Amino acid sequence: MSSCSGQEELRVQKVTLKDFFTKGLGAVCELTSLYFQESTMTRCSHQQSPYQLLFGEPHIFEDLLGLKIRISPDAFFQINTAGAELLYQTIGELSGVNSSTTLLDICCVIGLSLAQRASQVLGIELVEQAVQDARWTAAFNGVTNCEFHAGRAEKILPQLLKSQKDEKLTVAVVNPARAGLHYQVVQAIRNCRAIHTLVFVSCKPHGESTRNFIDYSSIVIVFEYDMKMASILSG
Structure with a gap:
């Protein structure tokens, strides 16, 4: 198949898709x-192959715990909003975040929902679009105590933690992919004396997450949270 015929076939497919969902x-x-x-x-990022908007708005929006959240196509967001709210509220209770606490939000979008409780929120996220969404969401909702960094946590976190004073209490919340946390992230968290509480969120609390627990060499309280059950309870 020639390049021209391939592009024409793609064009036809795009038109067909658009017509199916609009007409x-x-x-x-x-x-x-x-x-x-x-x-x-089966999956690649926006950087590897840019998303093409066929019709509609470039972003979708969701209401979560009183915040209007902007979501880009490459950003992760829990589709079970009611379950996500219960999960984030539970994290807030377990973490003990308060007005004298710095909240370190690693690989997740939880920090914004707890920003009103914390003195400062430092967020790290690999996906650039998700970071842009977080900054927009913070600005739109008038949240001024958040700082977001785009990139790999294992590269950003060590330098970021060096700026934290040991006497300032820090709570770390991590929600890594199924591959778990990079060993450099684990090491950086362990070496930071300012971190007094760590909340580890995992959709797969076995396998690599178990390895992370062992690497922390500490007492781990496992709180299993079923998003499907959360939806039933909230309904």
Whole structure:
């Protein structure tokens, strides 16, 4: 297949998709945004192959614990909003975040929901779009005590923790991918005397997460949280 014919086939597919969701049977879905991504892999990032907006708004928005959250196509967000609210509230209770605490938010979007309780929130996220969303969300909701960094946690965290004074209490919340935390992140957290509480959130609390628990060589309280059950309870 030539390059020209391949591009023409893609163009036809895009038009077909758009028509299906705007004029055809798919219109019942009432989509607000439809993106298309060209890829030979099961999953790739926006940087690897940019998302193409076929129609609708470039972002979707969600209300979460009194905040209006902006979400880009490459950003992670819990689709079970009611369950996410219960999860974040539970994290707030377990962490003991208060007005004298610095909240270190690693690989997750939890920090914004707890910003009103904390003195400062320092967020680290790999996906650039998610960081842009976090900054927009903070500005839109008038949250001024948050600072977000885009990049790999193992590269950013050690330098970020050096700026934290040992006498200032720090709570770390981590929510890594299934591969778990990089060993440099584990080491940086262990070496930071300012961190007095660590909340580890995992959708797969076995495998690599277990290795992380062992690496921390401390007492770990496992709190299993079922998002499906949370939806039932909140409903």
